[in-house]
Amino acid sequence: MINLLNQPGGNFRDPDVSPEGPKETAPLPDDVAQQNAALVETWAPKLYRASAADILDWAHQYAPGDLVVTLSMENTVLAELADRHLPGADFLFLDTEYHFPETLEVADKVEARYSSHSLVRAKAQLTRAQQDETYGPNLYLRAPSACCRMRKVEPLAVHMSPYAGWITGLRRADGPTRAEAPALSLDNTGRLKISPLVTWSLEETEAFERDNDLIIHPLTRQGYPSIGCATCTLPVAEGEDPRAGRWAFASKTECGLHE
Incomplete structure (x- = not known):
């Protein structure tokens, strides 16, 4: 039996039980899934240390379907590179409703600057207020993984359905949990997971921002x-x-998007 009661007083829903509604990515067509698997087997070793431009040019040439560029808005390097190498690709921003105001301002500026790309703003099924009412206040403190699941992992999964793969901003330099991250892999739905910045350092990222007058x-x-x-x-x-x-x-150390 599922316990729908949470801990800190009050009849709150168990945070292990997400709200009703879509939570998963639609399955890929069999032929696309097979093509993706073959591409990763052949190309992952070759792209492990490749440049960002080469990785994105490869994605534009070989991906068997549309790609989406996921942006945290921490920096806009990926938006700039995608604009150069993936014309017309959608951008996706997970609007958790817990962001810094500065992050939302960057998202607005990205949408204006890169207007040839649609910016999809993915939100959780429940608003922040509805989550507090359903699961109790400050869920991020009491059950941070559940909060990330409902506000990041599940919205991303739902919005990933139209795409054959996604572009991420993962960097190996971001910490020990990412030290051996591949440039090309399959996610758990069989979609391509492509990380063109994987070899970049924080210093290289900031230098690219300066040299190209990017949104900071x-x-x-x-x-x-x-x-x-x-x-x-x-x-x-x-x-x-x-x-x-x-x-x-x-x-x-991770929100669940890259685990």
Whole structure:
């Protein structure tokens, strides 16, 4: 029997039980799934240390369907590179409703600057207020993984259905959990997961921003090298793991999107 009662007083729903509604990505057609698997087997070793431009040019040439570029708005390097190498690809932003105001401002600027790309703003099934009412206030403190699941993982899954693959901003330099991240792999739905910035350092990222006059997230210049929700992100000391400020109150290092 599922327990729908949560802990901190009150008849709140168990955070392990998501709201009713769509939560999963539609299956790929068999032929696309087979093509994706073959591409990864052949190309993943060759692209492991490839440049961002080469990886994106490869994706434009070989992906057996539409691709979507996922943007956290921490930086806009991926938007700029996709604009050059993936004409017409959709951009996707997970609007958790817990973002810093600066993050939302960057999203608006990206939408205006890269107007040839549709910016999809994916939201959770419940608004922030509805989540508090259903699961109790401050779920991100009591059950951060459940909050991430409902506000990030499930919305991404639902909005990924039209695409054969997705472009991510993963960098190996972002911390030990990502130190051996591939440039090309399959996600758990059989879609291509393509990470063109995987070899970049934080310094290279910032240099590219300067050299190309990109939209800058101001908090990245104020001690926030890795930015998520405002409720779950703290600044870090110089030289510290860039993701040390993420969920600093919990034994958690990933939101679930890249696990």
